[in-house]
Amino acid sequence: MQINFGLPRQKWDRFTMAASVWGLALTANLPLISTAVAQNEPMEEMNSVSELADVRPSDWAYSALQGLADRYGCLLAYPDGTYKGNQALTRYQFAAGVDACLNAIQTQIASAVSEISSQDLQQMQRLQEEFAAELATMRARVDGLEVRTAELEGQQFSATTKLVGTAIFSVTDAWGDGTDMEPSFQERVRLLFNSSFTGNDLLISFIQVGNSDLFNLPGETGEGTLTSQVLGDTDNEVALAMAYVFPLSEQLKVSLVTNTGVLSFFTPTVNPYFDDLDDGTTSISTFAQHNPIYRLGAGAALALNYKVSDSLTLTGGYSASEGPTPEPGKGLFNGNYAAIGQLTWKPAEPFAIGLTYINSYFGTGDFAYGFGTDLSYVGTDVANTLNGLRDNFPVVANSYGVQTALALNPKVALSGWVGLTKARLIGLGDADIWTYAVGLALPDLGKQGNLGGLIVGSAPTLRGLDVPGSPSFNHDWAYHVEGFYKYQATDHISVTPGLIWLPAPNQDQDNPDVFMGTLRTTLSF
Incomplete structure (x- = not known):
């Protein structure tokens, strides 16, 4: 059998590889050790060609594959039981396979010289010479990779830690009668040192610094707050936090947070395209991130996520914003806290729904949708201050939420939520706070x-x-309309222009409309 060594410098497929190697085996009349080529996936030996799920007797290389399996026992397939015969091969990959076969043949020559003719030896020599350039190039590449790997290992500061982060720069302005705001340029930087000691756990050391102060909109409302402004005004002093996530079993995962442990960190918020933990890579506002009830509380936290089944997850968590403070009336169990329970159901990849309950307590003056602070990160000032009554009474709140997401196709997705907080001003009366939203996401747009x-x-x-005296306040819905477009300029840089319209600032439609425009640049590394 003559083999055409004048192979075109183009991609072959694995069927052609099998036929060629089979031809070589017949010519040399020697058992082969391997027909593996340079692949990223591990290969497994198959005892029979009938075990291959994607190979049929009608395939043109079927007899070659059958011979490699039955006569030589060197048929290799992928772990899923497929051969992927039409998968492209470069000359380098073919050369690697041929080299492995020839090395095996040369090993046999010492013990079977009488079975090898001079013509066979000449043909094997010609085959080696044909791919000598490719093999030399491959060896040079491997040597180069070894040098680069050694350099990286020598330069890294830790074998178990990876540094990731984001730097956000935004220019923002607001327009509207009574809006006393000048154009501003703000920045916020987050650094995360992610460490793993077992391969399944994750220790996060979180550093944040910035000057992203909240806007001064009419009525001191928290509407229109940007994601970069969440805990973003540190006066350019470093803020620190730590978290450790590890599995107790295949079904149970534990999350521990030392401080600023927000509920959305360990709870699925069912808003996959808009929620990035206020990291500056998706929506421009805090409102669009997720159901605002997740912002009721934060601090030192413990959470459990139990995977009941492939489609059902149960989350339970507890956070205490005054957990680190060992003073009477504070600490882990005698101060402000939030306890969450959520059932998340994802029966199929395009659809998910979450049912949430949160019980929380806030000392006098502390109630707010502010991640454990008294700041208004989302919602009206009337809602965050309970019409000014929070400053004189502690508050216990029960919040209920329904969140859902549906991907119509890879390019269009819907999401939405409804949230109700029933707040009791202890010793005074009750209040109801509502929120809802519908979102449209267009991934990979453009x-x-x-x-x-x-x-x-x-x-x-x-x-x-419902309190004595029936204090008056406006009941108008605090509508929020937001549009944004994130342009991924490079793998690490995105530019996001966005516009927010508030038709009834501070839940009063008699207030002039407020328009907010921002241009955000995010550097991710």
Whole structure:
């Protein structure tokens, strides 16, 4: 059998590889050790060609594959039981396979010289010479990779830790009668040192610094707050936090957070395209990130995520914003806290729904959708201050949420939520706060990595207040309309222009409309 060594410098497939190696085996009349080529996936030996799920007797290389399996026992397949015969091979990959076979033949020559003719030896020599250049190039590449790997290992500061982070720079302005705001340029930087000691756990050391102060909108409302402003004003002093996530079993995962342990860190918020933990790579506002009830509380936290089945996850968590403070009336169990329970159901990849309950307590003056602070990160000032009554009474709150997401296709996805907080001003009366939203996400809009987004809803709005004296307040819905377009300029740089419209600032439609425009640049590394 003559083999054509004048192979074109193009990609072959694995069927051609099998036929050629089979031809070589017949010519040399020697058992082969391997026909493996340079692949990224591990290969497994098959005893019979009938075990291959994607090979049929009608395939043109079937007899070659059958011979490699039955006569030589050197048929290799992928772990899923497929051969992928039409998968392309470069000359380098073919050369690697041929080299392995020839090395095996040369090993046999010493004990079977009488079975090898001079013509066979000449043919094997010609085959080695044909691919000598490719083999030399491959060896040079391997040597180069070894040098680079050694350099990286020598330069890294830890074998178990990886540094990731984001740097956000944003220019923002607001327009509207009574809006006393000048254009601003703000920045916030996050650094995360992610360490793993077992391969399944994760220790996160979190550092944040910035000057992203909240806006001064009419009524000191928290509407329109940007994601970069969440815990973003540190006066350029470093803020620290740590978290450790590890599995207790295949079904149970534990999360421990030393401080600023937000509920959305360990709870699925069912808003996959808009929620990035305020990291500056998706929506521009905090309202669009997720159901605002997740912002009721934060601090030292413990959470459990139990995977009941492939589609059902149960989450339970507890956070204490005054957990690190060993003073009477504070600490882990005698101060402000939030306890969450959620059932997340994802029966199929395109659909998910979450049912959430949160019980929380806030000392006098502390109630707010502010991640354990008294700041208004989302919602009206009327809702965050309970019409000014929070400053004189502690508050216990029960919050209920329903979140859902549906991917119509890879390019279009919907999401939404409804949230109700029933707050009791201890010793005074009750209040009801409502919020809802519907979002439209357009991933890879224009190019891969881009994201278009539109969200319409109402930020947390005080709708009911049952206290003595029947204090008056406006009941109008605090509508929020937001559109943004994230352009992924490079793998590490995105530019996001966005616009927010507030038709009824501070839940009063008599207030002039407020328009906010921002241009955000995010550097991720």
